[in-house]
Amino acid sequence: MEQHTVPTDRPAIHLVAAECNALSELALSAEHRHPQSSAMLLTELDRAQLCEPGDLPEQTVAMNSRIDFIDEGTGARRTVQLVYPRDADIAAGRVSILTPIGAGLIGMTAGSSIRWPDRDGRDRMLRIVSVTPPGEG
Secondary structure, three states, rough: OOOOOOOOOOOOOOHHHHHHHHHHHHHOOOOOOHHHHHHHHHHHHHHEEEEEEEHHHEEEEOOOOEEEEOOOOOOOOEEEEEEOHOEEEEEEEOOOOOHHHHHHHHEEOOOOOOEEEEOOOOEEEEEEEEOOOOOOO
């Protein structure tokens, strides 16, 4: 099985402390079922700048946000909702936090880009175009 490496040239990410704790517990509980995605998510959570709910920068990806992003390599534009595994439905555009793309998007802000491996281990440059907070749009 191919090993995923997490890039080192990553933009700052922001998370609400309570959400970061919940996601850490989720990643730890899923380590045996999803070892690579769990490790990628834990690495991202470890580097997150934590804040209170009212202090989260605008246009920041949080759970249940809708994210419009572009794969810079292909030019493909996608809109997805970042959800917990139980709510995932790729056909409906609901992407689990326990996927490589989910782990890469959490905490990002509109206008930022990240080089991140996809499920096949190929690096993709993803640029966040816009973020719609949970419950809006």
